[in-house]
Amino acid sequence: MNDIYEAIFSRMSVRKFKKEKLNGETLETVERLFGELKPLDESIKTRLEISTDSRVSGLFSIKAPHYLLFFSEDKPGYLPNAGFMLQQMDLRLSAMGIGACWLGFAKPSGEVPKDPNLEFVITLAFGEAVGEVHRKDRSQFRRKEITEICRGDQHLGLIEAARLAPSATNSQPWFFVSKREKIDLYCVKPGFIKTLFYKRLNEIDSGIALLHLFVAAERAGLAPKIVIDRDAMDNPPEGYYYVRSIEVER
Ligand SMILES: Cc1cc2nc3c(=O)[nH]c(=O)nc-3n(C[C@H](O)[C@H](O)[C@H](O)COP(=O)(O)O)c2cc1C
Known part of the structure:
Protein backbone atom coordinates (compact mmCIF):
# COMPACT_ATOMS: atom_id res chain seq x y z
CA MET A 1 0.00 0.00 0.00
CA GLU A 128 -14.08 16.21 -9.76
CA ALA A 129 -13.54 18.91 -7.14
CA VAL A 130 -14.42 22.57 -7.44
CA GLY A 131 -11.25 24.02 -5.91
CA GLU A 132 -8.42 22.26 -4.11
CA VAL A 133 -8.20 18.47 -3.65
CA HIS A 134 -5.02 18.55 -1.55
CA ARG A 135 -3.70 20.42 1.44
CA LYS A 136 -0.46 22.25 0.88
CA ASP A 137 1.14 21.21 4.15
CA ARG A 138 0.53 19.61 7.51
CA SER A 139 -0.32 22.87 9.28
CA GLN A 140 -3.62 22.89 7.37
CA PHE A 141 -4.92 19.83 9.26
CA ARG A 142 -7.11 20.72 12.26
CA ARG A 143 -6.15 17.94 14.64
CA LYS A 144 -5.42 17.26 18.32
CA GLU A 145 -1.78 17.45 19.37
CA ILE A 146 0.04 14.12 19.43
CA THR A 147 0.54 14.45 23.22
CA GLU A 148 -3.26 14.42 23.72
CA ILE A 149 -3.79 11.14 21.89
CA CYS A 150 -0.74 9.08 22.74
CA ARG A 151 1.13 7.46 25.64
CA GLY A 152 4.70 6.28 25.09
CA ASP A 153 7.43 7.69 22.90
CA GLN A 154 7.92 4.92 20.33
CA HIS A 155 6.86 4.99 16.66
CA LEU A 156 5.76 8.61 16.78
CA GLY A 157 6.09 8.84 12.99
CA LEU A 158 3.45 6.12 12.59
CA ILE A 159 1.16 7.71 15.17
CA GLU A 160 1.55 11.03 13.35
CA ALA A 161 0.11 9.37 10.21
CA ALA A 162 -2.87 8.14 12.27
CA ARG A 163 -3.28 11.54 13.96
CA LEU A 164 -4.04 13.07 10.54
CA ALA A 165 -6.78 10.55 9.74
CA PRO A 166 -10.28 11.85 9.00
CA SER A 167 -13.09 11.14 11.49
CA ALA A 168 -16.81 11.91 11.72
CA THR A 169 -17.26 15.55 12.84
CA ASN A 170 -13.47 15.55 13.25
CA SER A 171 -13.95 14.06 16.73
CA GLN A 172 -10.66 12.07 16.53
CA PRO A 173 -11.87 9.46 19.03
CA TRP A 174 -8.58 7.51 19.13
CA PHE A 175 -5.82 6.93 21.67
CA PHE A 176 -2.51 5.15 21.05
CA VAL A 177 -0.22 3.37 23.50
CA SER A 178 3.18 2.87 21.91
CA LYS A 179 5.76 0.30 22.91
CA ARG A 180 8.90 -0.85 21.15
CA GLU A 181 7.25 -3.91 19.56
CA LYS A 182 3.66 -2.69 19.06
CA ILE A 183 1.13 0.11 19.10
CA ASP A 184 -2.23 -0.44 20.83
CA LEU A 185 -5.21 1.46 19.45
CA TYR A 186 -8.14 2.46 21.66
CA CYS A 187 -11.36 4.36 20.94
CA VAL A 188 -13.22 6.73 23.26
CA LYS A 189 -16.36 5.43 24.98
CA PRO A 190 -19.03 7.93 24.00
CA GLY A 191 -21.14 9.41 26.81
CA PHE A 192 -24.79 8.45 27.19
CA ILE A 193 -26.20 11.11 24.84
CA LYS A 194 -23.53 10.70 22.21
CA THR A 195 -23.81 6.91 22.14
CA LEU A 196 -26.73 6.84 19.74
CA PHE A 197 -25.13 9.21 17.29
CA TYR A 198 -21.46 8.42 17.51
CA LYS A 199 -20.87 4.84 18.57
CA ARG A 200 -21.15 3.44 15.06
CA LEU A 201 -19.21 6.25 13.44
CA ASN A 202 -16.45 6.11 16.07
CA GLU A 203 -15.95 2.45 15.29
CA ILE A 204 -15.57 3.29 11.61
CA ASP A 205 -13.14 6.10 12.57
CA SER A 206 -11.01 3.64 14.52
CA GLY A 207 -10.66 1.45 11.40
CA ILE A 208 -9.56 4.54 9.44
CA ALA A 209 -6.86 5.37 12.02
CA LEU A 210 -5.72 1.73 12.00
CA LEU A 211 -5.35 1.87 8.21
CA HIS A 212 -3.17 5.00 8.44
CA LEU A 213 -0.99 3.29 11.09
CA PHE A 214 -0.70 0.17 8.95
CA VAL A 215 0.20 2.05 5.75
CA ALA A 216 2.85 4.09 7.59
CA ALA A 217 4.30 0.97 9.25
CA GLU A 218 4.51 -0.83 5.91
CA ARG A 219 6.19 2.19 4.37
CA ALA A 220 8.75 2.20 7.20
CA GLY A 221 9.56 -1.46 6.41
CA LEU A 222 8.31 -2.69 9.81
CA ALA A 223 6.30 -5.67 8.48
CA PRO A 224 3.18 -4.72 10.50
CA LYS A 225 0.75 -7.34 11.77
CA ILE A 226 -2.69 -6.41 13.07
CA VAL A 227 -3.53 -8.47 16.15
CA ILE A 228 -5.83 -8.66 19.15
CA ASP A 229 -3.68 -8.40 22.27
CA ARG A 230 -5.41 -9.71 25.40
CA ASP A 231 -3.25 -7.71 27.78
CA ALA A 232 -3.89 -4.44 25.90
CA MET A 233 -7.60 -5.28 25.77
CA ASP A 234 -7.77 -5.84 29.52
CA ASN A 235 -5.93 -2.61 30.38
CA PRO A 236 -7.53 0.26 28.45
CA PRO A 237 -6.82 3.86 29.41
CA GLU A 238 -9.70 5.31 31.46
CA GLY A 239 -12.69 6.13 29.22
CA TYR A 240 -11.53 4.13 26.19
CA TYR A 241 -12.19 0.66 24.77
CA TYR A 242 -9.67 -1.50 22.93
CA VAL A 243 -9.70 -1.80 19.13
CA ARG A 244 -6.58 -3.59 17.83
CA SER A 245 -2.78 -3.61 18.08
CA ILE A 246 -0.18 -3.34 15.35
CA GLU A 247 2.90 -5.47 15.96
CA VAL A 248 6.03 -4.28 14.22
CA GLU A 249 9.43 -5.79 13.53
CA ARG A 250 12.40 -3.77 14.66
C1 LIG B 1 -17.03 8.19 9.29
C2 LIG B 1 -17.07 9.61 8.79
C3 LIG B 1 -18.28 10.24 8.53
C4 LIG B 1 -18.30 11.55 8.05
N1 LIG B 1 -19.51 12.13 7.74
C5 LIG B 1 -19.54 13.37 7.18
C6 LIG B 1 -20.77 13.94 6.76
O1 LIG B 1 -21.85 13.34 6.94
N2 LIG B 1 -20.77 15.17 6.17
C7 LIG B 1 -19.58 15.87 5.97
O2 LIG B 1 -19.61 16.96 5.42
N3 LIG B 1 -18.38 15.35 6.37
C8 LIG B 1 -18.33 14.12 6.94
N4 LIG B 1 -17.13 13.55 7.31
C9 LIG B 1 -15.88 14.28 7.08
C10 LIG B 1 -15.27 14.83 8.37
O3 LIG B 1 -16.03 15.94 8.82
C11 LIG B 1 -13.80 15.20 8.12
O4 LIG B 1 -13.09 14.05 7.79
C12 LIG B 1 -13.14 15.85 9.32
O5 LIG B 1 -13.75 17.08 9.63
C13 LIG B 1 -11.64 16.11 9.07
O6 LIG B 1 -11.42 16.94 7.94
P1 LIG B 1 -10.62 16.44 6.68
O7 LIG B 1 -11.26 15.17 6.17
O8 LIG B 1 -10.71 17.55 5.68
O9 LIG B 1 -9.19 16.16 7.09
C14 LIG B 1 -17.08 12.26 7.82
C15 LIG B 1 -15.86 11.62 8.10
C16 LIG B 1 -15.85 10.31 8.56
C17 LIG B 1 -14.54 9.64 8.78
Missing part, protein backbone atom coordinates in the same frame (compact mmCIF):
# COMPACT_ATOMS: atom_id res chain seq x y z
CA ASN A 2 3.05 2.22 -0.50
CA ASP A 3 1.26 4.15 -3.22
CA ILE A 4 -1.25 5.67 -0.81
CA TYR A 5 1.21 6.70 1.93
CA GLU A 6 1.88 10.20 0.56
CA ALA A 7 -1.85 10.93 0.29
CA ILE A 8 -2.15 10.68 4.10
CA PHE A 9 -0.29 14.00 4.42
CA SER A 10 -2.22 15.98 1.81
CA ARG A 11 -5.74 14.52 1.62
CA MET A 12 -8.75 16.55 2.69
CA SER A 13 -12.52 16.26 2.56
CA VAL A 14 -13.90 17.78 -0.63
CA ARG A 15 -17.50 18.98 -0.32
CA LYS A 16 -17.97 20.90 -3.58
CA PHE A 17 -18.03 18.89 -6.77
CA LYS A 18 -18.49 19.64 -10.45
CA LYS A 19 -21.80 18.30 -11.75
CA GLU A 20 -20.17 16.38 -14.60
CA LYS A 21 -19.51 12.71 -14.13
CA LEU A 22 -15.98 11.31 -14.28
CA ASN A 23 -15.15 9.67 -17.61
CA GLY A 24 -15.74 5.96 -18.14
CA GLU A 25 -12.07 5.06 -18.04
CA THR A 26 -11.58 6.75 -14.64
CA LEU A 27 -14.70 5.05 -13.24
CA GLU A 28 -13.41 1.70 -14.48
CA THR A 29 -10.13 2.35 -12.67
CA VAL A 30 -12.03 3.22 -9.49
CA GLU A 31 -14.09 0.04 -9.84
CA ARG A 32 -10.95 -2.03 -10.39
CA LEU A 33 -9.52 -0.68 -7.14
CA PHE A 34 -12.38 -2.31 -5.20
CA GLY A 35 -10.93 -5.72 -5.82
CA GLU A 36 -7.53 -4.67 -4.50
CA LEU A 37 -8.66 -3.43 -1.09
CA LYS A 38 -7.09 -5.15 1.91
CA PRO A 39 -9.68 -6.13 4.53
CA LEU A 40 -9.05 -6.01 8.26
CA ASP A 41 -10.98 -9.25 8.59
CA GLU A 42 -11.09 -11.50 5.53
CA SER A 43 -14.01 -13.50 6.89
CA ILE A 44 -16.40 -10.53 6.64
CA LYS A 45 -18.20 -10.38 3.29
CA THR A 46 -18.36 -6.86 1.83
CA ARG A 47 -19.47 -5.16 -1.37
CA LEU A 48 -18.82 -1.72 -2.85
CA GLU A 49 -21.08 -0.13 -5.37
CA ILE A 50 -20.81 3.09 -7.36
CA SER A 51 -24.07 5.00 -7.30
CA THR A 52 -25.40 8.31 -8.57
CA ASP A 53 -27.04 11.22 -6.82
CA SER A 54 -30.65 10.20 -7.35
CA ARG A 55 -30.02 7.02 -5.40
CA VAL A 56 -28.51 8.62 -2.33
CA SER A 57 -30.29 10.83 0.16
CA GLY A 58 -30.07 11.82 3.78
CA LEU A 59 -29.15 14.16 6.53
CA PHE A 60 -26.08 16.39 5.93
CA SER A 61 -25.76 14.93 2.47
CA ILE A 62 -23.72 16.75 -0.15
CA LYS A 63 -24.19 16.76 -3.90
CA ALA A 64 -21.61 14.76 -5.80
CA PRO A 65 -21.68 13.08 -9.22
CA HIS A 66 -20.80 9.69 -7.70
CA TYR A 67 -21.08 7.85 -4.41
CA LEU A 68 -19.34 4.71 -3.19
CA LEU A 69 -21.80 2.69 -1.14
CA PHE A 70 -20.23 0.21 1.26
CA PHE A 71 -22.20 -2.90 2.21
CA SER A 72 -21.13 -5.53 4.72
CA GLU A 73 -22.14 -8.58 6.66
CA ASP A 74 -23.08 -7.58 10.21
CA LYS A 75 -20.41 -9.52 12.13
CA PRO A 76 -18.20 -8.52 15.08
CA GLY A 77 -15.63 -6.00 13.84
CA TYR A 78 -17.53 -5.07 10.67
CA LEU A 79 -17.45 -1.31 11.39
CA PRO A 80 -13.65 -0.98 11.86
CA ASN A 81 -13.33 -3.27 8.81
CA ALA A 82 -15.45 -0.82 6.78
CA GLY A 83 -13.30 2.13 7.91
CA PHE A 84 -10.10 0.23 7.14
CA MET A 85 -11.25 -0.73 3.63
CA LEU A 86 -13.03 2.43 2.50
CA GLN A 87 -10.20 4.69 3.71
CA GLN A 88 -7.99 2.92 1.14
CA MET A 89 -10.41 4.27 -1.48
CA ASP A 90 -10.37 7.78 0.06
CA LEU A 91 -6.56 7.85 -0.14
CA ARG A 92 -6.43 6.33 -3.64
CA LEU A 93 -8.97 8.82 -4.97
CA SER A 94 -6.95 11.67 -3.44
CA ALA A 95 -3.77 10.28 -5.02
CA MET A 96 -5.62 10.29 -8.38
CA GLY A 97 -6.58 13.97 -7.90
CA ILE A 98 -10.26 13.08 -7.39
CA GLY A 99 -12.18 14.78 -4.56
CA ALA A 100 -13.92 12.66 -1.91
CA CYS A 101 -15.81 13.01 1.37
CA TRP A 102 -17.11 10.41 3.84
CA LEU A 103 -20.84 10.79 4.47
CA GLY A 104 -21.95 9.32 7.77
CA PHE A 105 -25.63 10.09 7.40
CA ALA A 106 -26.42 9.50 3.72
CA LYS A 107 -28.47 6.46 2.75
CA PRO A 108 -29.06 4.68 -0.54
CA SER A 109 -32.64 4.91 -1.75
CA GLY A 110 -34.78 1.85 -2.37
CA GLU A 111 -33.55 1.63 -5.96
CA VAL A 112 -30.23 0.10 -4.96
CA PRO A 113 -30.39 -3.68 -5.33
CA LYS A 114 -30.41 -5.27 -1.90
CA ASP A 115 -28.48 -8.34 -0.90
CA PRO A 116 -30.33 -9.80 2.11
CA ASN A 117 -27.05 -10.93 3.66
CA LEU A 118 -25.35 -7.54 3.52
CA GLU A 119 -26.34 -4.33 5.26
CA PHE A 120 -25.58 -0.82 4.08
CA VAL A 121 -22.78 0.71 6.20
CA ILE A 122 -21.54 4.06 4.89
CA THR A 123 -20.98 6.29 1.85
CA LEU A 124 -18.02 8.05 0.27
CA ALA A 125 -18.99 10.85 -2.14
CA PHE A 126 -16.53 11.47 -4.97
CA GLY A 127 -16.01 13.37 -8.20
